[in-house]
Amino acid sequence: MARRRLGIQIPLYAALGVALVLFLAPVVWLVACTVKDPDDLFHYTFFPPLGHLSTENFRKLVGSPYLGASEVRDWKALAARLVEAGGPGASGPGRKVWDRLGPAERDLCGRVAATGAIDPAGQAQLLDALNAAVARADLLAKEDLAGLALAGDIQALAARAAAGAGLAPAEVALLNRGVLEVVWPGEIAQGFRGIPFGRYMVNSLFVAGATVLIQMFFSSLGGFALAKYHFRFKAAIMIVMLGTMMIPGQVMLAPLYELIYRMGLADSHAGLIVPAMVSVFGMFLFRQSMLQIPDELLEAGRMDGCTEFGLYWNLALPVSRPMIGAFCLAGFMGNWNAFLWPQIILHSADLFTLPIGLNQMVGTYSQQYGIMMAGTLLAILPVMVLFLILQREFIAGLTAGAVKG
């Protein structure tokens, strides 16, 4: 008997194992791509050896103004420039940086400028010192910037600093870094400032979170009415809801855009949230789960002077807690991944949600796979985490309608 069991179990696990490998390979590869330097993308199919692991993709993604090891083009030349800037009679941004370096770093610069030899520990030491200088608000004075051909965004920051406006620490670092790029163009690569990824993340969290909370409130309220009250138009509302679920949303895409445009909600987050305030799917879910609340319980509540809204809030809502979990995840996922509607109504880059931002990024940086993969990984994490928390409720909610009906 045990032998027969094993005879089934081994092929069973083999089949499941192969399937699991096939299903997970793309995701594992995605993670592997995020920790590889651009050069290593060619060398290793999956993960590089431990010593090659790199956080550069993530650092570039969030647009860190600080210098990374791979952004120094030529260590020997950079050290030479620093020593030169520290020489007698020198002035300008380079001199200011040199003044901030400690004696150990100055010695190091001297040695590297002479021999060109630098080990990773030395690189890290020098980078730390340079980045400490870059972070200082008092690094550069107005006259240091005179005559420099700064990039547009850096120029704007410099103008604000000159006007006496206080810059945020990140802006200070961005300004200093931008100046150094111009002063030593052959030694320091331009920082990656292409995508405000953090901004997209915040936008997405706001839009998806706000939409799902509003949807949850209105849908459960409507579902409660449909489950526990007899009133005129109830049958009509149910029929209309069923009908809406049958008609694909693309039918009303064009007129809806026209409407949103005329309401002045185009190119705003409100234009994403307002049309989606009530979810028909959610109303069905909540109605289903609230049907089982005994009428006697509601009557007893009314006898005690509880208002109808009080019954909903204190009785019906807590009872459907599993449904809230299921809807929370389904709704959040739907809004988090939404592409077509945001793509139609959002035009300003600072309003973009993650899918829209990532799509722009694919167009602009399609060759920089590592950064794209890092962006994708960060973008899918919130839903994955939410799923792990709400897994049981979600699967139950997903299959409840299908299996029973």
Add this chain to the structure above:
Amino acid sequence: MIGQRLFRWQHRYAPYLFTAPFVVTFAVFALYPMVKSLVLALFITSGPKSQVFVGLENFAFLFTDPSFFKAVQNTAIFTFFSVFLQLPVSLGLAILLNSKLVRLRNLFRFGFFSPYLMGQVFVAVLFSVIFAPRLGLLNQVLSRMALAASNTDWLGTAGLVMPALVLTSLWMYAGFNMVYFLAALQAVDRDLYDAAAVDGANAFQRFWHVTMPSIKPVAVFVVVLSTIGSFQLFELPYLMLQNTSGPEQAGLTVVMYLYQKGFESGDLGYASVVGWTLALGVLVISLVQMRLAGTWRKD
């Protein structure tokens, strides 16, 4: 006695107030646009501002536009292959996982289900890189196994775009459909198996005569759901093909056609016509499927 009256009032009107948000949102953001799209269909528009009445010309143009036929053809091919590949794969996985001998069922389920959680946009970005020449995972694996050249440009070759799309959607939705089948399998009455075994049915006969009829309603549900989903295919090709319809329009779908006409060219009237055509197609095909499956008779 104001309090008493107020209490009666709120009791009486509560259901109307509770459903009011739905009614208002529905009227403004669904009913009005639907009616309006019927009107818009009779106009050539340029953005939301300028409109010229053209009667049924939009419909006439739709049925003579070769791009539209290409879009319909692509969508139909995609729907056919993705539905009929997904069905056996997801049912197979569900049957394996349903075995009493399997431990770690939740782990496997999460593994198969996780691609769905990624969402179409992010799956599309990932697979646009997986299918890339040289660096892409698929080419690296295939060339290592000496099955294909490592510089095959899957998304740049007209004949390979559709297989790539079908493969991607299979990866993304097989686990999702599996969850439905697994729930259906777990709901099958165990007594039926025992009875069949007593009658001398072998494993295959038990599957064919007990399992299949029991899970048929769910299978129909899955087929209808994935057909409707496939009809609305947009994000996968649009992002994988870098916001184009691909070489020789190999990745043009009906919704992409709608998007290009309505929002890239700005003709909202024509987009409405495409939208209604799509809705009609979805309605007809789901009715036909349900009819074929005989679920009508039971209702």
